[in-house]
Amino acid sequence: MRSSLISNSTLLILLAALLAPAMQVFAESRFVTENSKAASLKSCVAPTDQMRRNHMDYLQHGRDDTVLDGIRGIDYSLSECIDCHASKNQQGQAVSVTDEGQFCQACHEYVAVSPACFQCHRTTPDTQAGAAKLGHHSGDSDPHEGLDIQLPAGIQRD
Amino acid sequence: MSNKSDQPNMDRRKMIGGAIAATGAMTIAPGVILHAASVSDEASAGADAKHRWGMLIDSKKCADGCSACVDACNTEHGLEGHGRPATDAVWIRPVKLKDKQTGRENRLVMMCQHCEHPPCVDVCPTNASFKRVDGIVLVDRHRCIGCRYCMMACPYKARSFIHEALTEQSVNAPRGKGCVESCTLCVHRVDDGVMQTACQEACTNEGHDAILFGDLNDPNSEISKTLKSTNSVQIRADLELNTGVRYLNL
Numbered sequence: 001m002r003s004s005l006i007s008n009s010t011l012l013i014l015l016a017a018l019l020a021p022a023m024q025v026f027a028e029s030r031f032v033t034e035n036s037k038a039a040s041l042k043s044c045v046a047p048t049d050q051m052r053r054n055h056m057d058y059l060q061h062g063r064d065d066t067v068l069d070g071i072r073g074i075d076y077s078l079s080e081c082i083d084c085h086a087s088k089n090q091q092g093q094a095v096s097v098t099d100e101g102q103f104c105q106a107c108h109e110y111v112a113v114s115p116a117c118f119q120c121h122r123t124t125p126d127t128q129a130g131a132a133k134l135g136h137h138s139g140d141s142d143p144h145e146g147l148d149i150q151l152p153a154g155i156q157r158d
Numbered sequence: 159m160s161n162k163s164d165q166p167n168m169d170r171r172k173m174i175g176g177a178i179a180a181t182g183a184m185t186i187a188p189g190v191i192l193h194a195a196s197v198s199d200e201a202s203a204g205a206d207a208k209h210r211w212g213m214l215i216d217s218k219k220c221a222d223g224c225s226a227c228v229d230a231c232n233t234e235h236g237l238e239g240h241g242r243p244a245t246d247a248v249w250i251r252p253v254k255l256k257d258k259q260t261g262r263e264n265r266l267v268m269m270c271q272h273c274e275h276p277p278c279v280d281v282c283p284t285n286a287s288f289k290r291v292d293g294i295v296l297v298d299r300h301r302c303i304g305c306r307y308c309m310m311a312c313p314y315k316a317r318s319f320i321h322e323a324l325t326e327q328s329v330n331a332p333r334g335k336g337c338v339e340s341c342t343l344c345v346h347r348v349d350d351g352v353m354q355t356a357c358q359e360a361c362t363n364e365g366h367d368a369i370l371f372g373d374l375n376d377p378n379s380e381i382s383k384t385l386k387s388t389n390s391v392q393i394r395a396d397l398e399l400n401t402g403v404r405y406l407n408l
Contacts, residue, residue: 067298070205070290070349079329120299120334122327129236129329 033087033095033103041084045075055081056115078117083125096123202349210274210293211343212374212402213355214381214390217266219368220252227267227369228252230360234344236328247318247333249341250357255408264408267357267369270295270316270341271393272402278308278317287338293374293402294343304336313394316340343371343402374402 032038044051046058058076065071085103086094097104098118108115231237231250239246250269256262276295278287286301287308297308297317309317317340320333327333330346344355354362358369372381384390390404 063300065201065204067296067300068288068290070202070292070345072202072204072346072349074201119323120327120332120337122325122329122332124326126329 031103031106033085033101035089036085036087036103038084038103039087044084045080059117078121079126082121082123086124094124098123202351204349205290205292205294207291208375210374210402211348212272212293212372212381212404213343213358214370214372214384214404214406215266216368216370216406217264218407219366220265220267221364221366221368222254222265224364224366225252226360226364226366227357230356231341234328234356235331235342236326236333237331240322245319245321247320247339249318249339266405266408268314268316268393269403270312270343271314271399272341272343274400274402276399277311277313277397281307281311283307290345292348294345294348295340296342296345297338297340299333299337299339302337304338306338308338312340313397313399 038044046054051058055076059078059081062074062076063078065074066077081104082097086097087102089095095102099105104115104118104123228248228250235249237247237249250267253266253268255264255266272289272293272295274289274293276287276289279289279295281287283305284301284303286298286303287295288298289295304319306319309315309319317338319338320335323335324333331339331342333339344352344357347353347355353371355369355371358371361367361369370381370384372379374382374385376382377386384406385404388406390406391408392399392401392404393408395401
């Protein structure tokens, strides 16, 4: 057997040592605006890494279900994104998610995409239409409950 | 002793592969949780082909000078005018008809008639205009390119075009510049099981009871019973569109 400079066990330890902090940073980095409902929740309707990568697909499927087939109260509802992620200013008024540095805008600007969602959809929570009445999550039962990122062994989440 | 073989050390490869597989499993695991969660969540069942939603409007009861249904519709869907009647969005409009020979006047409200064979759907080049399985004719704004063929095709002048950029729309009716729109039969309420449109609610609250919403396919619904026992008409019945909105005492 070929002798190598680094033994198998040393390599394993090295890998673990490299991966653990990287994954910890990845798992715990979150962009949630202050004073938003999302800031008080453990995770989104799906684990954060999945939401980051796939939210556009989830929304697109959801929109077709709702518009074409009339299925409401879906998990991936844009109005619920807004309800949860819109922050409030010092006067307690909702701030648009497309304002500078806000939840949607910050990331979309960084990756240089211009989604057309907000040509039609509002960018602050709708307090007048009675979203709870319309079969969306009313807040009594938390859809985020019991849904958390399953972290690699050895990584603690606060 | 040195190994001259150019074969890779499989022990070493297996171990690295195992480490990668272990990392992969962790990232796949949340997907399993996600799937289970989305199944357990309660979403409404959606449109059902066994219904056909329709409306009956009693021209006699439609009170002159009343605009309760129009106001309720505007509030419900966040429709705001810009003081330009020719282009402002109108989903429901009061119309006065006068027979020039006899002088008899009729008042009624006109909106999307939710045809069984909608001309707007026929002409739409992008399939944005569509009829749901339960008979409600809608515009999918994700597909609408604002060509306005449907506005030309509609015999009832039921559709509006949005000329201005909008903000702070109602969640009941997301809407924006460059799309065509019309009465949705309060589809957000129907999907939620609320069997009363905003206009009907307002008309009833005003004490006029001129608007009746219901299931045309259900023989026991109030609208079906009334249609069976009275002489209702379709507007432009000659076009054979089989409208979902019918009129009484016209």
